[in-house]
Amino acid sequence: MTGEDERDKKIDELNKTIAMLKVNQNQIAQAEKMKIIDEFAHGLSHEVKNPLAIILQGVDYLSTKVNLADPSVNSTVGYMKDAIKRADKVIGDFLNFSSISALELAAVALAEVTDNSLVLVRHQLETHHLEVIKEYQPGLPLVKIDQDKITQVLVNLVLNAVQAVPEGGRITIRISQQQEQLQLNQVKLEIEDNGPGMAEDDLARAFDFFFTTKRSKGNIGLGLSTVKTIIDMHGGEIKLENKHESNGIKITIILKAEQ
Amino acid sequence: MAKRMVLIIDDEVSFAEMVKLNLEDTEDYEVRTEYKGADGVKTAMEFDPDLILLDIMLPDKDGFDVLKDLKENEKTKSIPIIMLTALKSDPVKFKAATLYAEEFMVKPVTVRMLVEKIEEVLDRRIVEKMKKDKPKKIN
Numbered sequence: 001m002t003g004e005d006e007r008d009k010k011i012d013e014l015n016k017t018i019a020m021l022k023v024n025q026n027q028i029a030q031a032e033k034m035k036i037i038d039e040f041a042h043g044l045s046h047e048v049k050n051p052l053a054i055i056l057q058g059v060d061y062l063s064t065k066v067n068l069a070d071p072s073v074n075s076t077v078g079y080m081k082d083a084i085k086r087a088d089k090v091i092g093d094f095l096n097f098s099s100i101s102a103l104e105l106a107a108v109a110l111a112e113v114t115d116n117s118l119v120l121v122r123h124q125l126e127t128h129h130l131e132v133i134k135e136y137q138p139g140l141p142l143v144k145i146d147q148d149k150i151t152q153v154l155v156n157l158v159l160n161a162v163q164a165v166p167e168g169g170r171i172t173i174r175i176s177q178q179q180e181q182l183q184l185n186q187v188k189l190e191i192e193d194n195g196p197g198m199a200e201d202d203l204a205r206a207f208d209f210f211f212t213t214k215r216s217k218g219n220i221g222l223g224l225s226t227v228k229t230i231i232d233m234h235g236g237e238i239k240l241e242n243k244h245e246s247n248g249i250k251i252t253i254i255l256k257a258e259q
Numbered sequence: 260m261a262k263r264m265v266l267i268i269d270d271e272v273s274f275a276e277m278v279k280l281n282l283e284d285t286e287d288y289e290v291r292t293e294y295k296g297a298d299g300v301k302t303a304m305e306f307d308p309d310l311i312l313l314d315i316m317l318p319d320k321d322g323f324d325v326l327k328d329l330k331e332n333e334k335t336k337s338i339p340i341i342m343l344t345a346l347k348s349d350p351v352k353f354k355a356a357t358l359y360a361e362e363f364m365v366k367p368v369t370v371r372m373l374v375e376k377i378e379e380v381l382d383r384r385i386v387e388k389m390k391k392d393k394p395k396k397i398n
Contacts, residue, residue: 045346046346049367050271052366056369061280
């Protein structure tokens with residue numbers, strides 16, 4: 001090896017180390033941010049849930065004192081109870097989101113985590129008669145992830161696909177290895193469906209907090225932002241796009257492989 | 260049937276009073292309320308309730324400390340306790356369970372949910388007591 005080769009090799013190693021340090025630094029910053037959000041969420045939860053509890057007890061009391069046989073009185077009481085439930089769900093979802101402040105990392109096979117996640121949504125897949133096609137590259141490196149959190153991500157994404165794909169549709173899950181410029185090993189996971197896809201405006205906002213196209217179904221729009229936060233905390237990347245070649249959505253997740 | 264005696268220890272005065280109103284409205288319960296942990300322990304000893312509804316976040320002392328005081332006191336240790344909280348997290352639930360709270364409920368709760376839970380805990384207690392008091396077989 002010439003002196004020049006030796007120098008290039010050292011520069012490559014240095015760049016690789018710097019890249020890894022940056023990823024780790026981002027992860028620490030993200031974890032710190034989530035810790036603050038978690039503390040805030042717990043304070044908020046206490047301050048909002050207590051008044052909700054008082055209102056619910058009050059509505060229950062008043063509903064024993066009014067004529068519930070009157071349809072408008074009955075529906076008014078029903079609307080009030082539904083509104084309390086909705087507000088409580090918002091707080092509950094926010095608490096779930098905020099609880100992802102710390103990761104418990106372990107080196108695991110992403111294919112195995114994916115298969116385990118699919119078991120959790122088997123019922124929904126069967127009910128909608130959906131076909132799942134798995135294309136896993138053999139000999140993949142392990143990924144250093146929080147298994148429970150990544151399972152949460154996968155379940156969330158597959159359930160979104162289940163809702164988007166018409167009955168009898170198809171979900172393809174692909175896992176492969178890729179190397180980026182700095183030669184940090186990465187594992188790429190793609191989830192594709194053959195649903196109608198999303199409007200470009202909606203796609204651009206899909207990871208925004210409280211953005212949802214399914215509010216009428218009780219969705220409050222924290223699902224995808226939770227997914228993005230978890231991936232960010234892993235120092236990974238996530239991309240959501242309409243497929244070019246056919247209908248449907250393609251989600252790409254890049255995770256660091258065990259070096 | 261004799262009225263069930265319930266003590267509510269919760270610093271949310273409006274909540275405690277609303278629950279009292281709702282339970283007493285069924286005519287099956289006699290309810291007392293306390294808004295501080297220490298007062299709650301004192302009243303529990305005097306009032307000797309059938310059941311206590313205990314909040315976790317109290318101004319003078321943590322609800323878990325109150326739970327511990329009640330369970331370590333000879334006079335109050337057998338009173339079933341339902342922990343009520345606005346916080347929902349497993350470590351909290353775990354901590355409550357390890358300190359022998361009979362049940363754990365997350366606010367907001369409907370009157371029906373609350374009454375069902377109170378009845379369930381009290382019925383369970385009666386069955387446990389009957390089992391305990393059952394005379395042993397003599398061979």
